[in-house]
């Protein structure tokens with residue numbers, strides 16, 4: 001009895017023991033694969049060539065690279081639209097020149113100067129701790145962008161505060177306009193020149 005092949009009670013079903021498959025007394029029924037398994041198997045068999053051809057040959061299924069490129073193009077379009085709606089402040093001499101020529105910007109700059117800069121540069125920009133801003137001498141250059149950059153980045157080791165994270169780009173441009181308006185005002189008690197002489201300023 002011990003080595004006789006096991007037989008399912010219902011002989012008419014497929015549950016027949018596979019003859020000869022006997023491993024240390026463990027035997028095997030000849031059951032069909034479960035239906036769900038077969039379904040997945042055959043669907044995979046059908047799907048694989050369609051997918052392969054779709055992605056690699058005919059191109060009617062997007063590859064990962066296609067989807068990525070489409071997604072990036074979408075993000076770029078959103079960024080472009082945002083940039084078009086809110087143009088970022090471009091700091092160059094011609095932008096700053098527009099501020100310098102704009103009386104409203106000079107006035108706005110004067111108010112910001114009175115609040116933040118007066119303590120070091122004097123009420124009329126003649127200089128106290130900081131240098132005279134009304135003369136033709138500049139330590140850090142005489143272009144609009146030079147002045148903008150000093151205001152933005154400061155000169156920490158000399159005691160000039162960096163204003164880049166405190167004042168907006170527009171406010172700094174207004175300050176450039178105000179500083180420019182001080183040129184040649186020659187206020188009383190102005191500090192002696194510092195830096196290099198720029199003629200024709």
Ligand code: HEC
Nearest residue numbers: 116117120129130131138139140141150155158159160175
């Ligand atoms: C705490 C004092 C202090 C404050 C506040 C300050 N500055 Fe200055 N600033 C200085 C000093 C000191 C220098 C000179 C730096 C150097 O020697 O390199 C300077 C330099 C400058 C220069 C360059 C001058 C040159 O000759 O190149 C400009 C422009 C300037 N400051 C503008 C401003 C403006 C605008 C503000 C206000 C937003 C301001 N500063 C606030 C101390 C100050």
